[in-house]
Amino acid sequence: MSGVVKLALGVAAALLVHLVGSRLSPDFPRVMDVFLVVVAVHALSGNTLTGLLVGMAVGLVHDTLTGGLYGLHGFADTIVGYGTARLAQRLVIQRASGVFLVVGLASVLQQVVLVGLTFLLLDPALPRPQWVGAKAVACGLLGMLIYAVAGSMGRNYESRRRSRMSRLRLE
Amino acid sequence: MDERRTGWLLILVLAGQLVFLASRVPGRGHGTALESAGLRVLGPAARLVAVISEGFSGSRESLVLHGRMIDENRALKREVMDLKLRLLRASDLGAEMARLGAAVGYAAPPAGDIRAADVVYVDRASLLRTLVLYAGPRPARVNQPVLSPEGLVGRVVVVAGPYAKVQLITDRAAAVGAMALRTRRQGVVRGSARDLGFGLELDYVPLQADIRVGDRIVTAGIDGVYPRGIPVGTVVSVEPGGQLFHKIALAPAVDFGALDQVYLLDHEPVPDPIKEALPGVRRR
Numbered sequence: 001m002s003g004v005v006k007l008a009l010g011v012a013a014a015l016l017v018h019l020v021g022s023r024l025s026p027d028f029p030r031v032m033d034v035f036l037v038v039v040a041v042h043a044l045s046g047n048t049l050t051g052l053l054v055g056m057a058v059g060l061v062h063d064t065l066t067g068g069l070y071g072l073h074g075f076a077d078t079i080v081g082y083g084t085a086r087l088a089q090r091l092v093i094q095r096a097s098g099v100f101l102v103v104g105l106a107s108v109l110q111q112v113v114l115v116g117l118t119f120l121l122l123d124p125a126l127p128r129p130q131w132v133g134a135k136a137v138a139c140g141l142l143g144m145l146i147y148a149v150a151g152s153m154g155r156n157y158e159s160r161r162r163s164r165m166s167r168l169r170l171e
Numbered sequence: 172m173d174e175r176r177t178g179w180l181l182i183l184v185l186a187g188q189l190v191f192l193a194s195r196v197p198g199r200g201h202g203t204a205l206e207s208a209g210l211r212v213l214g215p216a217a218r219l220v221a222v223i224s225e226g227f228s229g230s231r232e233s234l235v236l237h238g239r240m241i242d243e244n245r246a247l248k249r250e251v252m253d254l255k256l257r258l259l260r261a262s263d264l265g266a267e268m269a270r271l272g273a274a275v276g277y278a279a280p281p282a283g284d285i286r287a288a289d290v291v292y293v294d295r296a297s298l299l300r301t302l303v304l305y306a307g308p309r310p311a312r313v314n315q316p317v318l319s320p321e322g323l324v325g326r327v328v329v330v331a332g333p334y335a336k337v338q339l340i341t342d343r344a345a346a347v348g349a350m351a352l353r354t355r356r357q358g359v360v361r362g363s364a365r366d367l368g369f370g371l372e373l374d375y376v377p378l379q380a381d382i383r384v385g386d387r388i389v390t391a392g393i394d395g396v397y398p399r400g401i402p403v404g405t406v407v408s409v410e411p412g413g414q415l416f417h418k419i420a421l422a423p424a425v426d427f428g429a430l431d432q433v434y435l436l437d438h439e440p441v442p443d444p445i446k447e448a449l450p451g452v453r454r455r
Contacts, residue, residue: 015213019220019292026428029294048177052184064209065217066294067301067342069195075188082181121192 003050010038011058018065030131032138033107035062039077040106041143043084044093055081069121076113080106096144096151103143107136207331210303214334217292218305225431283398283438285318288335290430300339300362300427301328306435311335314396316436322402322424323347323390324433339427340403341371348394349373349403352387356380360388360403363420371404371421378417382409388421395441 014034021028035058043051059077063070084106093099111132172180195203272278288311292303302325304311310330317324317337325345329336338345341362349360356376363370376382386406392399404421412418 015216016220019217020224022293023220023224026293048174049172049180052177052181056184056188060205060209061213064206064213065292065303067336067338068344069192070203070206071188071192071195075185075192078181078184078188082177117192 007038007042007054010042011035011061014038014058015061018062029066031134032142033062033110033135034142035059035073036077036080036107036110037103037139037142037146039081040084040103040139041099041146043081043106044088044099044102044147046085046088048082048085048089051081051085052078053081055079068118072114072117073110075117076110079113080110083109096148099147100140100144102140104136104140107139108132111135206329206336210329210331210334210336214291214303214305214331217303218289218334221289221291283436285434285436287432288317288435289432291334293427293430300342302337302339302430302433304335304337304433304435306333306335308333311435314440316397316401316438318401318434318436319425319430320434321426322404323397324425324427324430326396327435337433341423341427346394347397347403348391349388350391351376351382351406352389353383354381354386356382357391357393358419360421371423373406373419373421374416376417376419377415378411380417382406382417382419384409398436398438 014037017034018029021032021034039051039055039058042054045051055077056074058081059074060071062073062077066073084102087102087105091098091102093102286306286309288304288306290302291305294301304317304327310333311327313327313330315327315335317326323340325337325339325342327335328338339362340347340360343362345362347360348357350357358373358376361372361374363372373382373388384406388403388406390397390399390401390403402424404423406419407422408420410418
């Protein structure tokens with residue numbers, strides 16, 4: 001599956017989870033930003049160019065569904081996408097716990113940028129620190145889960161492909 | 172592209188976005204073409220989720236409520252009778268008001284029609300609050316007031332085909348010209364940082380003004396957006412403010428956590444040429 005299709009599916013899934021989650025609980029967007037998880041997990045590939053472009057595009061999709069200035073999440077997610085990709089270039093992330101840390105950090109960075117921007121441009125109500133922490137942990141956990149599931153699916157696919165190839169050779 | 176070039180691109184993209192954001196601050200009530208296009212694409216998805224979830228909750232509720240419906244029906248019939256009586260009295264009063272108004276040559280501004288619109292997405296959790304409506308084939312218009320049976324919800328800020336984005340009155344950047352029903356004292360209602368951001372504040376009411384806990388606050392009809400008399404909230408606390416004004420907290424008339432359908436008010440706003448001719452009004 002090409003990267004673009006994977007990304008489009010990821011964004012569509014994030015949109016669905018966001019809409020259903022918001023419908024089920026008004027606190028859902030307070031503790032989980034699925035769009036950020038998509039940006040951060042995508043940026044783990046280490047490509048800074050696609051990291052920043054995907055961050056901007058996904059952030060603008062998120063902005064369409066939130067109030068306030070259009071472009072706030074676009075700006076914040078551009079920084080998060082680029083920053084996460086730069087971090088991924090310097091770190092060797094092999095365990096899911098590493099992904100948890102990186103995505104959690106990305107969530108904190110995004111919230112700091114959002115609050116800073118709204119302070120500069122508007123007069124916002126500050127989010128409570130416990131929500132910032134809860135969101136970082138929740139995003140980190142989701143990122144870790146996606147990473148682990150995607151990794152295990154990839155390994156399964158590869159082993160099935162190898163066994164099929166070896167059977168073909170034997171025949 | 173090498174890392175250095177990507178770094179420059181990042182700076183360029185961020186600078187462009189900052190300029191875009193800064194340019195949007197003075198007129199943040201109006202959406203961009205990009206935002207409208209985004210809403211046009213994402214609106215149907217939000218509506219689909221809303222319809223499916225309403226279908227599920229509707230069928231579950233119908234099973235649960237089936238037994239209670241007969242009692243409720245009787246109670247509603249009694250209420251309808253009571254309301255019919257009240258309506259008779261109210262229309263009597265209305266006719267009397269019209270007669271008195273005609274005697275002194277008073278022409279009240281037209282109240283306007285209302286039409287229902289489904290809420291397809293609510294964002295109550297972000298720093299700034301909003302909801303997305305499906306208005307049907309007759310689109311909403313920018314600055315159109317949005318009501319619920321309990322009172323004022325907000326105003327339309329972006330229109331994209333049948334979808335519209337609404338700025339709630341609990342948004343910190345929203346401002347509503349309002350007055351106390353008892354004393355007619357006017358002020359400006361804004362979203363409050365208190366109560367997890369679901370509260371309201373009434374600003375610019377001087378310390379010497381008579382305002383009490385329990386006073387009902389309605390729209391004053393002075394901001395060119397909302398007509399007079401729509402319930403906004405009730406005063407829950409009055410404290411002496413920093414210098415000249417009271418610090419007044421309001422409980423909103425509307426339960427923003429229970430909105431699934433709202434009403435768009437088709438009333439005639441103050442025409443733009445008149446607003447633009449007022450001193451101190453910024454021209455866009």
